[in-house]
Amino acid sequence: MAASTSRSQAAADKRRLILDAAVRVFARQGFHACRVSDIADEAGVAYGLVYHYFSSKDEILDTVFLERWSMLLHVIAEVDERPVAAREKLRDIASFIVDSYVHDPDVMKVIIVEVTRAANSFGRTHLAKIREAYDLIARIVAKGQASGELRTDVSPDFAALAFYGTIEQVLTGWIFELLPQTPRDTESAKVQIVDTICDGLDVIGLPSA
Amino acid sequence: MAASTSRSQAAADKRRLILDAAVRVFARQGFHACRVSDIADEAGVAYGLVYHYFSSKDEILDTVFLERWSMLLHVIAEVDERPVAAREKLRDIASFIVDSYVHDPDVMKVIIVEVTRAANSFGRTHLAKIREAYDLIARIVAKGQASGELRTDVSPDFAALAFYGTIEQVLTGWIFELLPQTPRDTESAKVQIVDTICDGLDVIGLPSA
DNA sequence: TCATTCGTTGACTCGTCAGTCAACGATAGC
DNA sequence: GCTATCGTTGACTGACGAGTCAACGAATGA
Numbered sequence: 489m490a491a492s493t494s495r496s497q498a499a500a501d502k503r504r505l506i507l508d509a510a511v512r513v514f515a516r517q518g519f520h521a522c523r524v525s526d527i528a529d530e531a532g533v534a535y536g537l538v539y540h541y542f543s544s545k546d547e548i549l550d551t552v553f554l555e556r557w558s559m560l561l562h563v564i565a566e567v568d569e570r571p572v573a574a575r576e577k578l579r580d581i582a583s584f585i586v587d588s589y590v591h592d593p594d595v596m597k598v599i600i601v602e603v604t605r606a607a608n609s610f611g612r613t614h615l616a617k618i619r620e621a622y623d624l625i626a627r628i629v630a631k632g633q634a635s636g637e638l639r640t641d642v643s644p645d646f647a648a649l650a651f652y653g654t655i656e657q658v659l660t661g662w663i664f665e666l667l668p669q670t671p672r673d674t675e676s677a678k679v680q681i682v683d684t685i686c687d688g689l690d691v692i693g694l695p696s697a
Numbered sequence: 698m699a700a701s702t703s704r705s706q707a708a709a710d711k712r713r714l715i716l717d718a719a720v721r722v723f724a725r726q727g728f729h730a731c732r733v734s735d736i737a738d739e740a741g742v743a744y745g746l747v748y749h750y751f752s753s754k755d756e757i758l759d760t761v762f763l764e765r766w767s768m769l770l771h772v773i774a775e776v777d778e779r780p781v782a783a784r785e786k787l788r789d790i791a792s793f794i795v796d797s798y799v800h801d802p803d804v805m806k807v808i809i810v811e812v813t814r815a816a817n818s819f820g821r822t823h824l825a826k827i828r829e830a831y832d833l834i835a836r837i838v839a840k841g842q843a844s845g846e847l848r849t850d851v852s853p854d855f856a857a858l859a860f861y862g863t864i865e866q867v868l869t870g871w872i873f874e875l876l877p878q879t880p881r882d883t884e885s886a887k888v889q890i891v892d893t894i895c896d897g898l899d900v901i902g903l904p905s906a
Numbered sequence: 907t908c909a910t911t912c913g914t915t916g917a918c919t920c921g922t923c924a925g926t927c928a929a930c931g932a933t934a935g936c
Numbered sequence: 937g938c939t940a941t942c943g944t945t946g947a948c949t950g951a952c953g954a955g956t957c958a959a960c961g962a963a964t965g966a
């Protein structure tokens with residue numbers, strides 16, 4: 489009847505339904521440990537329908553990762569366009585990632601645990617895409633060094649690794665409940681990440697206090 | 698005849714042989730992707746013998762991890778005993794881990810890729826053991842804060858995460874060849890890790906140059 | 907020399923699960 | 937109302953691989 493209930497729209501909704509169910513199942517049981525039937529059950533659809541919308545179990549995870557990672561790359565690139573200090577750019581990126589986790593922990597858990605931190609099995613396919621993020625961050629650092637904001641005795645690549653590594657480690661800490669994650673904690677993490685990294689990168693590091 | 702060729706000694710050697718072969722296979726193919734028969738083939742023994750020395754495929758990885766991680770915990774605790782500056786302690790720990798990788802990349806690759814960074818599947822079992830390392834590092838930071846060497850506006854737990862996270866990210870970069878790893882690179886990484894983290898932790902951060 | 911022990915062998919079993927497929931049924935167009 | 941389309945169903949298959957087990961044989965000790 490209405491356009492919103494047309495054949496193709498309903499199909500798109502079902503696809504989304506399966507995708508969202510898959511995220512919950514992957515987050516709960518892990519990609520390898522779960523069965524495709526678990527995803528179908530979680531979504532409330534028949535087993536076969538999963539294969540109507542996706543060609544394989546892998547493709548579901550691919551889709552989940554690419555959807556979100558593309559968003560991240562887009563945000564990093566956009567932040568770098570802004571005419572602000574390098575430190576502020578890094579703060580915005582850290583904030584975006586932390587907020588992404590707070591807003592939807594399951595998706596971030598799946599991306600980190602099953603792709604980013606699983607470069608051996610699944611991440612291998614996406615290594616290039618993951619690397620793009622490192623490179624964009626390294627570029628921000630390089631610009632900061634060129635403008636004299638950041639010290640030059642740490643390579644941009646290394647700095648990007650330390651920056652992203654710290655963020656990922658913090659999210660991992662939350663995911664596995666090694667670190668408290670009250671709204672207060674998640675908010676202060678944004679500051680601590682940038683403070684810790686930047687006061688080691690600034691030409692003259694001064695404690696913020 | 699000689700004690701070195703006694704029954705029990707020969708058995709211990711075979712066990713070691715299988716363990717070393719498993720490390721190579723895990724590093725090459727990944728824990729999930731390899732078959733137990735691959736390990737047997739690599740070790741040059743019959744399939745069944747693997748199950749004579751280990752009760753399951755999991756137990757092999759357990760053994761590999763625990764052997765090396767216990768060593769790491771021991772070193773961290775020992776370093777903390779030394780009457781030196783916190784920064785020097787962190788430098789020694791970073792050096793030990795980097796040297797471990799340089800000396801035997803396969804073992805470190807397996808531990809990081811299959812256990813440390815796989816907290817969802819396998820690492821879950823070892824979460825407590827992994828956490829011990831964070832806690833020991835956090836204690837070093839806390840002492841450094843108490844003695845006035847390190848700034849106090851970053852929590853020890855957070856600092857430990859940033860420190861270890863940076864190291865792990867660098868090793869991961871080497872493992873997946875995102876980062877150059879000539880002897881010169883690995884040596885300079887030791888310095889860069891500590892510089893990056895500490896000049897953000899020191900009361901007054903000054904570039905080392 | 908014979909018997910016992912135990913390291914060693916590899917073919918086999920058995921459960922699991924990704925992916926297939928034939929059939930069903932609701933909607934849309936005629 | 938009739939037919940074609942296509943979303944939907946779930947039982948089934950085929951491959952794969954962890955773990956078992958019965959039998960073998962080389963040291964050891966009597």
